[in-house]
Amino acid sequence: MKISRFKKSHKTLVFFATNFDYREPYQVLVDATFCQAALLHKIGIDEQIRKYFQCSAKLLTTQCVILEAEALGAPLTGATTLVKKFHVHKCGHEGKPVPAADCIKSMTKDNRYIIASQDRLLQESLRKIPGRCLLYLHKATPVLEAPSKASKKWVLKQAKDLMLGKHAAKIDYMKEKQGLKPVEATSSSTKRKGPKNPNPLSCKKSKKEKAKSPLQGVEQTALTKAKRKRVKIPAHVKAALGKD
Numbered sequence: 656m657k658i659s660r661f662k663k664s665h666k667t668l669v670f671f672a673t674n675f676d677y678r679e680p681y682q683v684l685v686d687a688t689f690c691q692a693a694l695l696h697k698i699g700i701d702e703q704i705r706k707y708f709q710c711s712a713k714l715l716t717t718q719c720v721i722l723e724a725e726a727l728g729a730p731l732t733g734a735t736t737l738v739k740k741f742h743v744h745k746c747g748h749e750g751k752p753v754p755a756a757d758c759i760k761s762m763t764k765d766n767r768y769i770i771a772s773q774d775r776l777l778q779e780s781l782r783k784i785p786g787r788c789l790l791y792l793h794k795a796t797p798v799l800e801a802p803s804k805a806s807k808k809w810v811l812k813q814a815k816d817l818m819l820g821k822h823a824a825k826i827d828y829m830k831e832k833q834g835l836k837p838v839e840a841t842s843s844s845t846k847r848k849g850p851k852n853p854n855p856l857s858c859k860k861s862k863k864e865k866a867k868s869p870l871q872g873v874e875q876t877a878l879t880k881a882k883r884k885r886v887k888i889p890a891h892v893k894a895a896l897g898k899d
């Protein structure tokens with residue numbers, strides 16, 4: 656195998672291992688269409704896949720895949736024989752089989768399978784779901800498909816969310832370092848336990864304060880002066896004054 660091909664497949668495997676938790680030995684879920692293509696190009700699936708991945712891989716299939724291949728009869732006899740040789744994983748459809756494509760889709764929900772299929776409709780629908788890894792035969796050559804747009808988009812979003820989270824944490828850290836604690840933290844830490852002071856704009860002044868008030872003082876003096884003016888001068892005093 657050419658080095659560039661290995662590099663490509665290795666890069667793809669690393670992508671799925673890093674972002675979607677795919678682990679060795681990689682589990683390859685094979686369907687009858689893949690077996691049919693392998694027969695057509697006279698390749699040994701087991702041998703070719705191990706050689707291509709250059710690491711351990713476990714080939715398996717499901718009962719639904721086998722039953723569908725059997726139902727298709729003569730054209731797929733060879734493929735049916737081939738697919739039956741793989742380990743049969745429980746798919747949850749025992750006793751009530753579903754179409755192979757539906758079975759495979761349901762199998763990929765909770766498990767990390769590399770799907771080996773030539774079924775274009777199945778491939779299309781799996782490409783729309785992040786984290787699905789596809790393997791197909793290009794003539795006699797196995798090809799691990801590069802991550803789909805949906806997978807790349809999902810990974811980018813995760814990275815972006817992580818960056819935003821880290822950025823926010825960094826800002827909080829810097830603020831704390833400079834004594835600029837976040838508003839919530841400050842208000843909660845210095846919260847008064849006892850009753851609050853009354854609002855100075857809404858409260859009435861006490862009598863003492865009223866007396867102290869300079870404006871009030873002026874009014875008071877004026878009032879006193881007015882009162883003084885009205886004080887009656889006794890007649891004898893008037894008479895005495897008149898004498899002066």
Ligand SMILES: [Zn+2]
Pocket residue numbers: 717718719720746747748749752753758759
């Ligand atoms: Zn099934």
